[in-house]
Structures are given as C-alpha cells and as structure tokens.
Amino acid sequence: MPKLCSLPAGFYDRDPADVARDLLGTWLVHHSPEGPAGGIIVETEAYRGQHVDPASHAYRRKTPRNRTMFEQGGRAYVYFIYGNHFCLNVVAHPAGEAGAVLLRALEPRVGLELMARRRRLEKPAQLSSGPGKLCQALGIGREHNGAPFLPPESGRGLILGRAAAVGCGISCGPRIGVRAGADELLRFWAAGNPHVSRGRA
DNA sequence: CACTAGATTTTCT
DNA sequence: GAAAATCTAGTGG
Numbered sequence: 260m261p262k263l264c265s266l267p268a269g270f271y272d273r274d275p276a277d278v279a280r281d282l283l284g285t286w287l288v289h290h291s292p293e294g295p296a297g298g299i300i301v302e303t304e305a306y307r308g309q310h311v312d313p314a315s316h317a318y319r320r321k322t323p324r325n326r327t328m329f330e331q332g333g334r335a336y337v338y339f340i341y342g343n344h345f346c347l348n349v350v351a352h353p354a355g356e357a358g359a360v361l362l363r364a365l366e367p368r369v370g371l372e373l374m375a376r377r378r379r380l381e382k383p384a385q386l387s388s389g390p391g392k393l394c395q396a397l398g399i400g401r402e403h404n405g406a407p408f409l410p411p412e413s414g415r416g417l418i419l420g421r422a423a424a425v426g427c428g429i430s431c432g433p434r435i436g437v438r439a440g441a442d443e444l445l446r447f448w449a450a451g452n453p454h455v456s457r458g459r460a
Numbered sequence: 461c462a463c464t465a466g467a468t469t470t471t472c473t
Numbered sequence: 474g475a476a477a478a479t480c481t482a483g484t485g486g
Binding site: 346363 | 476477478479480481
C-alpha cells in the first residue's frame with residue numbers, strides 16, 4: 260500500500276456530484292480486527308438532499324434510516340437494502356443540506372485474501388464490483404453507520420486518502436436502479452476499469 | 461449467455 | 474401491499 264495523504268479541508272462540504280467525481284481514484288481502506296482491506300474507488304453515485312433529488316433517501320424527510328445523510332460530511336452512511344445487502348456512502352453536502360455519495364465499486368489493492376474469504380470468491384474482478392459486494396468484502400455493516408472516515412495516518416477504522424495522482428479517464432451516466440431522476444448523469448466511474456459494476460465504457 | 465426467484469428492511473401509498 | 478441506491482444460484486437456450 261502506498262503512502263496516503265488526507266483529503267483537503269472542506270472536501271465533503273460541497274455538491275455531492277463534485278465529491279462523487281473527486282472520490283474516483285481515492286483509496287478506501289477498512290482496518291478491522293481481521294486486518295486491513297480496501298482499494299481504489301472506481302465507481303460512485305451522487306445523491307442530493309431534500310426536495311431536489313427524487314432518487315435520494317433524503318428527498319422526503321428525515322427518518323431513522325436516513326438521518327446520517329443530514330449530519331456533517333465525512334462520515335459513513337450505511338443502510339440495509341433488498342433484505343440482505345449493505346451499501347456504503349460518504350456523507351457530503353454543502354453546510355445545512357443533506358446528501359451522500361454511494362461507493363459502488365473498488366479496485367481491490369490491500370487485503371485481497373481477506374476480501375476473498377469474506378466474499379467466498381477468488382476472482383479480484385468480482386470482489387468489490389458493486390455496492391453490496393464492496394460492503395461484504397470490507398466487512399462493513401450496520402455498526403458503521405455514522406462512523407467518521409479517518410485520515411490515513413490514524414491506521415484504524417474506515418479510512419479515505421489519496422496516493423500520488425493516478426490520472427484516469429472519468430465517465431458519467433445515469434444512476435443504476437433509479438427510476439426517479441434517471442435523466443441526471445450522477446454516476447461516475449473510471450473509464451474502462453474492469454472492477455466497475457456495469458458499463459465500463 | 462438471458463432470465464428468474466428469493467433473500468426480507470424501510471418507507472411510502 | 475409494493476418498490477427499492479442488490480446479489481446469488483438456479484434454469485433454459
């Protein structure tokens with residue numbers, strides 16, 4: 260694993276679409292008791308706040324499930340969906356609003372063996388190429404909802420950081436599994452990357 | 461390959 | 474009661 264730097268101050272206090280795009284290429288690592296596991300973010304989706312984004316959990320009002328989306332940026336919003344999957348988001352929005360970025364896929368880089376064991380799969384391309392897979396591979400669940408993303412040097416918990424600039428083409432398109440708000444191009448991914456969940460172009 | 465059912469929470473109608 | 478920010482295992486071409 261390369262040496263990682265913290266994200267700039269104010270990174271999370273912006274439009275989720277900007278944060279979603281800027282999170283591509285960023286490293287996500289979860290240090291659990293079993294060891295570290297993580298990689299490079301290659302696919303994200305932005306969800307905006309109340310009244311403005313009909314596909315967002317925060318569209319209607321604050322509820323027990325979505326309340327983390329209304330809290331300060333830079334923490335994890337984790338929710339359970341379809342009866343058996345978790346999804347990990349980074350809370351991000353301008354001050355006083357709500358919003359989050361769904362982390363849809365990672366290119367695995369650290370703890371491949373641990374990720375494979377959790378997923379009961381070998382192939383790296385299937386370890387974390389989807390939001391539910393990503394959570395399973397990193398051992399993320401309900402208990403992480405509301406937890407802060409820590410700077411790389413802390414060496415524990417959930418970490419977001421950057422290595423030297425990688426530089427990759429960024430593609431965008433409509434969000435997946437979304438009916439309302441399907442016309443907005445709020446999904447971002449690393450062009451051509453095999454770890455993306457769908458539509459690699 | 462394509463398609464389908466089933467896992468079963470949270471919210472809205 | 475239905476749909477949703479999903480994935481897997483199964484069937485059939």
